[in-house]
Amino acid sequence: MENEKETKKKLLECAMKEFSEKGYMKASLRNICKEAGVTTGALYFFFKDKEDLFGNLVAETLYGLDTIIENHFIEETTATKALAGGDMSVAALAAAQGFDDDMEIARGVIRYLFKHKEIIDLLLTKSQGSCYENLPDQMVSKVEEHYTSMYVAMKGYKSKRKLTKEDKFIIHWMSHDQIDIFIHIATHCKNVNEGEKQMKNMMAYMIGGWYGVINNKY
Amino acid sequence: MENEKETKKKLLECAMKEFSEKGYMKASLRNICKEAGVTTGALYFFFKDKEDLFGNLVAETLYGLDTIIENHFIEETTATKALAGGDMSVAALAAAQGFDDDMEIARGVIRYLFKHKEIIDLLLTKSQGSCYENLPDQMVSKVEEHYTSMYVAMKGYKSKRKLTKEDKFIIHWMSHDQIDIFIHIATHCKNVNEGEKQMKNMMAYMIGGWYGVINNKY
Amino acid sequence: MENEKETKKKLLECAMKEFSEKGYMKASLRNICKEAGVTTGALYFFFKDKEDLFGNLVAETLYGLDTIIENHFIEETTATKALAGGDMSVAALAAAQGFDDDMEIARGVIRYLFKHKEIIDLLLTKSQGSCYENLPDQMVSKVEEHYTSMYVAMKGYKSKRKLTKEDKFIIHWMSHDQIDIFIHIATHCKNVNEGEKQMKNMMAYMIGGWYGVINNKY
Amino acid sequence: MENEKETKKKLLECAMKEFSEKGYMKASLRNICKEAGVTTGALYFFFKDKEDLFGNLVAETLYGLDTIIENHFIEETTATKALAGGDMSVAALAAAQGFDDDMEIARGVIRYLFKHKEIIDLLLTKSQGSCYENLPDQMVSKVEEHYTSMYVAMKGYKSKRKLTKEDKFIIHWMSHDQIDIFIHIATHCKNVNEGEKQMKNMMAYMIGGWYGVINNKY
């Protein structure tokens, strides 16, 4: 019963190695099978095709990440909405609170990233050619809504309708940058401790950036 | 003599199209030649191999970009070094000056990016699999040295030797982010005017970020 | 005991569908099993191989058809033989009688074809690649002997020895055409009523053809 | 210059052999190449894909056959149309004339078939799976229109509108049978002389059949 699943496991391990070394497109199913000591037919018993094999490697981790980001940022969103319409100083205070919360969320994200570091690396840097190649963009989209609300609150706008093209652009950029911080940590720090440590400076950078934008007169 | 160069030109045009549509890896030399109305042999008369063809497309633009970044940021570097050892307020003042200069440089970079938008897009989003796939990283390296000096000055350190691992990490991140701003503008704005406009907010974000980092106590 | 046979039944149903849709060669045993909700191993418990599976689908129907044709046409044969040696007009008369009998047989065949229409379609149009691909030819052979006797009688020959190469050729053709009439009806009429109706004209055509041949002077 | 085309020729020869032996579907491009002493890449230099290779074998012959059938039968059609509305005996006479003409056409077709016997065999018996698998049906369609006109004339109908479902069915059958005569000759006679000889009986059969149908009272 145990060694029945050995082959699938072996296949996944070798696939992990091959994809990590060569990226999705250049990875060879033949190589994976050879390495695993089985014929290509065996691979197709367990997996529908190349994409499915890659999917089996990353799906679970991806789903968990999605859940974390979606849940947290969406809860935040509703909380932050209450700020809209308040006076600037209150908003600023609340925003500071918002950042503290974000910090907490970020810590959670980072812990998750490091818990699944290899898969995350695969997704972030080796998925080109697969259906997962736009993962960062998708995550950015999820953060963007949350940040739009925060931005509206901090600017003291009464509704999202007030947002100019420039507002939207910088919100998108900051969302992108937030995701990029996670990616940067995941790909540049060797463990979760270092990740959490470096994150403090990065969050300081980001918060400073937000204030720079909010107070920008140009 | 004229139609000799015609073929090379045609080949480059068709290569541009193919690489832009499919990316470096999925681009087919066959297709390029078919489109250009010549045989593959012709291509190999003008270009050593696939990489060389891609290189011919991007080399000039790349060299120009390198030059801009290298020249400007390196000149800056020497100027900023004078600050080392000064008191904090002077440093801050000087840093502000530094940012103004950076703004000017950034404007130049952006103008350059849009002047060669298609090639830049190719380099930034379609070069995976070629030797240019790490271009952003290389550019980051060039900015990094300049930023290290600025950082040292703003922190009031007496020499680079004082830099901790955390300092180096955040400097790398901010360098990366600077390059990312350029990339973001190049890939998200439709013309140079919009690019320059959006850049103002982004620079405000970046400068705010720097201050956030410099003043960070954690 | 009951659901044991359920699986075999299910397999046969799904095989029917797959073979009908794709033809013998392109049909995939994998697909059949997937559709039936069992593994390929199960299929190989019930059937020796692909050919055997196809055989199980068509064998009974095929055997019935064989029997009908063989019995009837062979009975006819002995009856018709009595004509040999008689004078022409008697032979013609007898031949007319023969055609009436043939009409009756044909009606029986057609009824049988429509009773097993789906299997017949399978055999006639989807069996290429299997050992049944020459079914029409085999049926032709069976009719041929009967027609040879009829031909000998109508021509007023004293024995089969008189048959020239041309005689044999046209007998083969007419046998082939007789089978083709059945096939045409089976594949072009939507039910037995229409089949029987159209058959009248077709038999008129065939009988006219026979007279054309018998009286042909060239 | 001469042995440049040797490879393509060799490839076509070997393809001819492979397709003839195994049929379109079971033919292996690898085998063809191995037999021709070249790599598969070479094949793909000359031919787009399997279908194109097969097409190169048969296209010319097919086009010629199309032309013969289309030209002749369509010329006939207009000639025969003049009969519509005339009295029966005249129509019958004219029909007899029509059959004489058809005989002449048929002789032309048969000569063509034997001139390209191997290709014709390929098309008729080995093309399943390719885009040519329905060739006989297409040819039947072309004959059908001509026969409809003849039928209308012989029946003494004033227009095609009078045709019942039964009329149409038997016309289709007779068209089918006409094509089948050609196919039968092409696949059962070993040379054009034998073909032309056997055709006489077959045409007698067919003409007899037509009269049988036209005079049929049921």
Add this chain to the structure above:
DNA sequence: GATGAATGAGTGTTCATTCAT
């Protein structure tokens, strides 16, 4: 009776590259 696993040979097709002419 049936599964789950695996084989091994095969499929058509595409690729960048080479080279004599």
Add this chain to the structure above:
DNA sequence: AATGAATGAACACTCATTCAT
């Protein structure tokens, strides 16, 4: 300067079949 021809290795994928359990 360019062609036409060819290579050879690689690709993802499918197949009917087998067999221990």
